[in-house]
Amino acid sequence: MSAKSTTKPRSTARPAGGQSGRRGRHIVAPSLRIGDGAAASVFAAARLRGPIARDVIAQVTSLSIATVNRQVTALLDAGLLRERADLAVSGAIGRPRVPVEVNHEPFLTLGVHIGARTTSIVAADLFGRTLDVVETPTPRGPQGPALASLAGSAQRYLSRWHRRRALWVGVALGGAVDGGTGYVDHNRLGWTQAPVGPVLAETLGLPVSVAAHVDAMAGAELLLGMRRFALSSNSNSPGSSLYVYARETVGYALVIGGRVHSPVSGPGTIANLPAASELLGGSGRLESTVSDEAVLAAARRLNIIPNDSSGATVTTVLRAARAGDVRARDLLAERARVLGEAVALLRDLLNPDDLVVGGQAFTEYPEGMELVQAAFERRCELPARDIRITAFGNRVQEAGAGIVSLGGLYADPLSAMRRATRSEATA
Template structure:
C-alpha cells in the first residue's frame, strides 16, 4: 500500500493590507518617528523624547539599521563624543519610495513620497469615468508608467485614498459618484503592479496626514480633532487620541446635511450647496465669469476685481463655516481643522468662514484652522496611506517589501 503525504503550505501573504491611520505607539514606530521628525539625532535624545529605556532604544535602532531604514552618521558626531550612543542616526531615505494614489470624482493624483514623508513629485490625471473593470486597470497602468521614472528606487508600498465607502480589509470601494459598487480597487492595483496596497477613505487619510505630518515636532496631537473636507464632495473624520476613528461600516456622511440656502438662495443639502459643481452652476446662473468651466477660473475672476465672483466665493465660505460649526457643536472636539480646495483655493474667504463659524458655534469657542497642506491635501492623504504600514510596523513592512523585491517586484525598469 502506497502512503501519501499531505503537504500543507502557508497561505500567501495578502496583497491588500488595511492601513493603520494615526500616530503609532510601538517601540520601533516611536523610535522611527523621532528620527523622522528630528534626525539626525543621537540615541540618548531618542531616550529622552520617547521615555523608552536606553536598552530598548539601542535594540530598536540596531533592528532598524539592519532593516535598511536607518544609517549612522559618525561624521556628524560632536567633537570628543565617545561611544555609539553619541553617534547620530538618520533615515536612509534615498533607496526607497512609496506611491500614493488619490482617486477623486474628476481627477486622480499620483504622488511619489520618500520614507521621511516628503513629496518628491506628483502628477494629476483625469479619473476614468467608466465602470471599474475598465477604470481600475487604466489607473493601475498609469501608475506603472509613472513608476518607471523611479527605477533606481525600491517601491515599498502603495496607498490609495478614495471617496465613497471603503472596505479597508479587502480594498473594495463603493463610490456612487463614479458608479462603482464594491469595486476591487486594492486587488486590481496590487495585482497589476505586484506590490502591497492599502486603501483608505480619503477624508480619513487627510485627517491622518495632519496627525502624522502636520504637527510641529514638539507638539502632541489634540485629544480629539474634527477634520472637515470640501471640494467636489464633502466629508468629515474624527481623530481620537492620535488615531483616526474608523467605524466598522465606514465613515459617516455629511453630504445630505440640510442647509438653509445654497448659493442661489434655495434650501439644499450641504454638498449641493458648496461643491465645485454648485459654484459653477451659481456662476452660470448669475452670469459670473462667463465661460468659466472650473472654480479656478471663478477664483481668477474674483482676484481680477470681479465683485460678483468674490461675493459668490465668500458666500460659499460662509455656508461652509455655518455647517462646520453645527458639526463641531454636535461632536465638541478639542480642535477643528478644515481642508480641501473649497476652503483653500480662495484663502480670501477664510475670514468669512471663520466669522460664520464663530457666530454659529456655541461650544467651540471659535477655534478652527485650515490644513497645513493647502491645495496639496489630497497628495498628503495619499502619501500617508502609502506610509501607514511602514510607520506602524517598520520592520515587518520592510520584510514584506524585501520579499516582493526578491520576486523581482517593487522595481520598474521597463
C-alpha cells in the same frame, strides 16, 4: 471625489478577509495612527528630530537605553536608519554615541488619489515629502478597464524610478471603502465592489492600503501636518481633532487619541446636513449647496460666467472675484458663510480639541477664511475657537494619498519592511 457614504461595501463577490491568493496577501488595512511600539517611537524620533543620538532618543521617548539600542540596531539592519559617524561628538567612544537619521534616499512609496475627474500619482520619501506628482484624467466607463488603466499608469510611473526601491502603495478615494480587502463602492464613478487594492497589488507586486480620502487627509494632518511626536505610551494621550473637507463634495473625519476614527460599520456623511442659501440654490443640503458644481451653476445664473462655458471651473469665478466682480465676491462670500455655519454645527456636536478645514473650497480662496471664521463664531453655541486651515493647502489630496502609503511604516516600521520584502519576493 465622492462624499463619505454610510453604505458599507457588500461582503459578497470578494475574497473573505482579503487573504485569498497572491493579491490578498498584498492588501493591508490602512494605518492612520501614531505608532506606540518601541520601533515606531525610535523611528519617529529619527524622522522628526534626526540626526539624533541614542541617548537623546531615550530621553524623548522615555524608553530605556537598552531598548533604544535594540531598536536602532534592528532599524539599521532593515535599512531604514543610517549612522552619521561624521556627526559624532568629539572624543565620544562607541557606536551608541554616533547619531542616526532616516535613510531616505534608497526608498519611496507610491500614493494614488482617485478623484471623480482627476487621478494624482505621488512619489513620497520616508519623511512624507513629495518627490514628484503626475496627474491624469480618471478613466471613465466600466470599472474593470478603468482599474486596469489606472494600474497601468501607476506601473509606468514606477518604472521611471530606477534608483529608489518602492516599498508600499497607498490609495485614497471617495465612496465606501473596505480597508481590509481594498474593495470600494463609488457611486460617482459607477463602481460596485471594485477591487481597487487587488488590481494594484497584482499589477505592482507591492503591499497596497486603501483608505477613504477624507480619512487619509486627516491622517496626513495628524502624522505630517503638525509634525507631532508622541513621546511614549506613558505620556498624556493626544486629544481629539475634527477635520472638515469641502470641494466638489464634503466630508469629515475624527481623530481621537492619535488615531483616525474609522467605524466598523463604515464612515458617516455630512452631505445631507441642512444648509439654506437663495444665492447658491441647492436642495437645502450641504453638499448640493457648497460644491464646486453648485458654485458654477450659481455663477451661470448670475451671468458671472457664460451659460455655454462648459470648460469653466471655480477658478474662473475666483479670477472674476479678484478682478473686482462684486457678484463673484458675493457668491464666494455666501459659500464661506454656509461652510462656516456647517463647521459650527459639527463643532457644537462633537466639541473636538482641534478643528481643521481642508479642500479647495477653503484653500483656493484664502480671502474667504475670515468670512468662514465669522460665520462659525456667529453660529457656535460653545465658546469661540479658531479654525485651523490644513498645512497642505491645495495639495491636500496628494498628502492624503502619500500618508496612506507611509502609515504602515510609521506605525510598525520593522513589520512593514518585512512585508514589503515578502511582497517583492513573490512579485
